[in-house]
Amino acid sequence: MGIKIVSTGSYVPDRVLTNFDLEKIVDTSDEWITTRTGIRERRISEGETTSDMATEASLKALKGKNPDEIELIVVATATPDAFFPSTACKVQSKLENRKAVAFDISAACTGFIYALYTADSIMRSKGIKKALVIGAERFSKIVNWKDRTTCILFGDGAGAVVLKESEEEGILGFDLGADGSFGNLLYVPSVGSNEEYPFYVRMRGNEVFKVAVRTMVESAKRVLEKTSLSPKDIDLLIPHQANVRIINAVAERLGIEASKVFVNLDRYGNTSAASIPIALDEALRKGLVREGSTVLMVAFGGGFTWGSCVVRL
Ligand code: ACO
Numbered sequence: 001m002g003i004k005i006v007s008t009g010s011y012v013p014d015r016v017l018t019n020f021d022l023e024k025i026v027d028t029s030d031e032w033i034t035t036r037t038g039i040r041e042r043r044i045s046e047g048e049t050t051s052d053m054a055t056e057a058s059l060k061a062l063k064g065k066n067p068d069e070i071e072l073i074v075v076a077t078a079t080p081d082a083f084f085p086s087t088a089c090k091v092q093s094k095l096e097n098r099k100a101v102a103f104d105i106s107a108a109c110t111g112f113i114y115a116l117y118t119a120d121s122i123m124r125s126k127g128i129k130k131a132l133v134i135g136a137e138r139f140s141k142i143v144n145w146k147d148r149t150t151c152i153l154f155g156d157g158a159g160a161v162v163l164k165e166s167e168e169e170g171i172l173g174f175d176l177g178a179d180g181s182f183g184n185l186l187y188v189p190s191v192g193s194n195e196e197y198p199f200y201v202r203m204r205g206n207e208v209f210k211v212a213v214r215t216m217v218e219s220a221k222r223v224l225e226k227t228s229l230s231p232k233d234i235d236l237l238i239p240h241q242a243n244v245r246i247i248n249a250v251a252e253r254l255g256i257e258a259s260k261v262f263v264n265l266d267r268y269g270n271t272s273a274a275s276i277p278i279a280l281d282e283a284l285r286k287g288l289v290r291e292g293s294t295v296l297m298v299a300f301g302g303g304f305t306w307g308s309c310v311v312r313l
Contacts, residue, residue, distance in 0.1 A: 001124070001165055001166075001167075002165070002166050002167060002168050002169035002170055002171070003120050003123055003124065003163055003164070003165060003166065003169070003170055003171045004163070004164055004166040004168065004169075004170025004171070004312075004313075005161045005162070005163060005170055005171075005280075005311055005313060006162050006163070006164045006166070007061050007062070007063055007161070007162045008060075008061050008159065008160065008161050008162075008277065008280055008281040008284055009056075009057045009058060009059065009060025009061030009062070009063075009159070009160050009281055010057050010060065010157065010158065010159040010160070010274075010277065010278040010281040010282065011053050011056035011057040011060065011157065011158050011159075012043040012053075012155075012156070012157040012158075012268060012271075012278070013043045013044060013045045013046055013048055013053070013156055013157070014043070014046065015043060015044045015045070015046045016041050016042075016043060016044075017041060017042055017043070017044045017155075018030075018040065018041040019033045019034065019039070019040055019041065019152070022151070022152055025145060025151070026145070026146065026147075026148035026151060026152070027148055028148045028152055033152050036243075036245070037152070037153065037243045037244065037245070037265075037269075038243065038244025038245070038247075038263070038265055038266055039152065039153065039244075039265055039266060039269045039270075040266045040267065041266070041267055041268075041269075042154065042155025042156075042267075042268055042269030042271075043155050043156055043157055043268060044140045044155065044156055045138050045140055045141075045156045048138075048156075049081045049090075049138065050077055050079050050080055050081050050087050050136045050137060050138045050158070051080075051081045051087045051090035051091055051094065051136070052094075053136050053138070053156065053157060053158035053274075054075055054077075054087060054090075054091045054134045054136035054158045054160065055090075055091050055094040055095060056158065057134060057136065057158040057159050057160040057277070057278075057281075058091060058095060058132055058134060058160040059095070060160070060281075061132065061160040061161060061162050061281075062095075062132075062162060065162075067095035067096060067097045068096075068097055068098070068099065069129075069130050070095070070097055070099075070100045070130050070131065070132050070162075071099060071100055071101065071128045071129065071130055071131060072100055072101050072102075072119055072122060072123065072128050072130075072131035072132070073088045073091055073092050073097070073100045073101070073102040073103075073131070073132045073134070074088060074102075074103060074104075074105060074115040074118055074119045074131065074132070074133050074134070075087040075088040075091060075102075075103075075104045075105070075115070075134045075135075075136060076104070076105045076106075076107065076111025076112045076114060076115040076133075076134065076135045076136075076273035077104055077105075077106070077111065077135070077136050077137055077272075077273055078106060078108050078111065078137060078139075078142075078188065078272055078273065078302070079136075079137045079138045079139055079141060079142055079272075080104055083191075086102060086103050086104040087104050087136065088102035088103050088104050088134075089102045089103075091132075091134065100131075100132075101122075105118060107178075107273070107301065107302075107303060107305045107307075108186070108272060108273070108301030108302030108303060108305060109240050109242065109270070109272045109273060109275065109299055109300060109301025109302065109305075110176075110240070110273075110299040110300060110301040110303070110305040110306055110307045111135055111272070111273030111301070112133070112135035112159070112273050112274070112275075112276045112277050112297075112299065113174070113176065113276065113297060113298075113299045113307030113308065113309050114176065114305065114307055115133045115134070115135065115273075116133050116161075116163075116171070116174075116309055117174050117176055117307065117309070119131045119133045119163055120163065120171050120174075123163060123165065128165075129164065129165040130162065130163070130164050130165070131162070131163045131164075132160055132161075132162060132163075133160065133161050133163060133277075134158060134159070134160040134161075134277070135158065135159050135160075135271075135272075135273035135274040135275070135276065135277045135278075136157075136158035136159075136273065136274055137154075137156060137157065137158070137271050137272040137273055137274045138156045139154035139155065139156060139201070139270070139271070139272055140154065140155070140156050142188050142199065142200060142201055143200060143201050144198070144200040144201070147200070149203070149205060150200070150201045150202075150203055150205075152269075153242070153243075153269055153270050154201070154269055154270050154271070154272070155268045155269035155270065155271050156271065156274075157268060157271040157274045157278050158274050158277075158278070159274050159275075159276070159277025159278035159279070159280065159281050160277060160281075161277055161280065168312070169312065170311055170312050170313065171309065171311055172227045172229075172294075172310040172311060172312055173223050173226045173227040173309070173310050174223060174226075174307065174308065174309050175219045175220075175222040175223040175226060175307065175308045175309075176219075176305075176306070176307040176308075177215075177219065177305070177306050177307070178303045178304065178305045178306070179303070179304050180303060180304075182211065182303070182304040183302075183303065183304075185203070185204045185207050185208050185211075185304070186201075186202070186203045186204070186208050186301070186302040186304070187201075187202055187302055188200065188201050188202070188302075189202075209243065209245075209246060211300075211304060212242065212243075212246050212300045213246055213249045213250060213253070215300055215304065215306045216239065216240075216246070216250045216298050216299075216300050216306065216308075217250055217253045217254060219298060219300075219306045219307065219308040220237075220250070220254055220296060220298045220308045221254070222308070223296070223298075223308035223309065223310055224296070224310070227310045229294070229310060231254050231255045231256045233294055234256060234260065234294055234295070234296045234310075235260065235289055235293040235294050235295065236260055236261075236262055236283055236288055236289050236293065236294075236295050236296070237250075237251060237254070237256045237260055237261045237262065237295075237296050237298070238262045238276055238279045238280055238283065238295060238296070238297045238298075239251070239261070239262075239297075239298050239299070240270075240275050240276060240298065240299035240300055240301065241263070241264060241265035241268065241269075241270060241271065241275040241276075241279060242265070242270045242275075242300070243265070243270075244263060244265060244266075246300075247261060247263060247265075248261075250298065256296075262279050262282075262283050262288065264278070264279055264282055272301065273301075275299075276297050276299055280295070280297070283295075284313070289313055290313065291313055292312065292313065293312070293313045294310065294311070294312050294313075295310070295311050295312075295313060296308065296309075296310050297309045297310075297311070
């Protein structure tokens with residue numbers, strides 16, 4: 001038995017916040033943001049909760065199919081609606097599904113790869129036939145809109161994939177890892193800590209940048225080795241959308257040409273766990289990949305965490 005991504009969906013809020021809008025909020029410029037990050041605009045929730053966005057993305061991924069067939073829902077998010085119930089339980093309820101096992105995964109921007117790994121493993125070991133894996137974030141709620149070093153980076157949105165048991169193998173391999181000793185370079189405290197509210201994103205961007213490039217390259221190389229593939233076999237690289245300079249450095253070091261690298265962070269910024277599933281959905285809709293294409297996804301985030309996955313669509 002194999003597991004395959006059979007359909008995808010995504011949702012972003014209508015409200016666009018451009019770099020020029022940000023110039024009115026903090027001491028920054030469109031020129032600084034564009035050259036340092038590649039981001040031009042991002043979407044900001046106008047009241048949609050993380051589970052609302054996750055549900056919209058899921059409905060699109062389900063493409064009219066009965067949500068009751070879903071036996072497992074895994075949501076990757078660092079910005080859940082509530083401590084509990086999980087965002088996955090809220091999505092289950094909004095989809096009017098009554099049978100899926102449902103839970104959230106916390107691995108910051110690597111969350112979607114961790115969620116895919118978890119769902120894939122559970123499906124194989126427990127014989128589950130159909131699952132929903134979602135990355136959904138409302139980062140606009142946890143950035144300090146007075147801190148120009150972080151508020152310019154993030155956006156809101158959600159992406160979802162339907163995983164199904166299949167005769168052909170669609171999930172070719174993973175490489176995952178974590179190093180908690182870097183935890184203080186990128187984090188959002190919460191009620192279990194001794195830090196005072198408000199709980200905003202704290203990031204030492206420059207230090208994160210260097211580790212991100214090195215770690216993403218190493219992880220991508222390991223997954224290629226595990227799957228006996230070379231960069232030439234990859235039809236599309238979908239890196240986590242944090243910074244176009246990170247993306248270019250990773251692609252260059254892997255020897256993957258720019259035309260095979262998906263970038264949409266100019267329009268959405270960093271949507272954390274949602275960035276890869278939103279990108280995959282867009283790449284499919286734009287016809288950049290299709291059934292049979294081989295896609296390498298690679299992510300890096302708070303923890304530090306990292307993860308890569310090769311899929312055949
Ligand atoms: N506008 C104008 N100036 C700014 C801004 C801004 N928005 N932000 C910072 N600056 C200034 C700084 O104050 C600094 O000024 P100084 O030289 O006078 O001290 C200067 O610009 C350079 O700052 P750096 O932090 O060194 O800039 P850098 O080139 O590193 O870019 C950035 C910063 C974009 C944050 C980059 O470091 C980055 O992308 N880091 C990685 C982020 C990432 O990948 N995160 C992981 C995923 S996120 C997750 O897991 C939730």
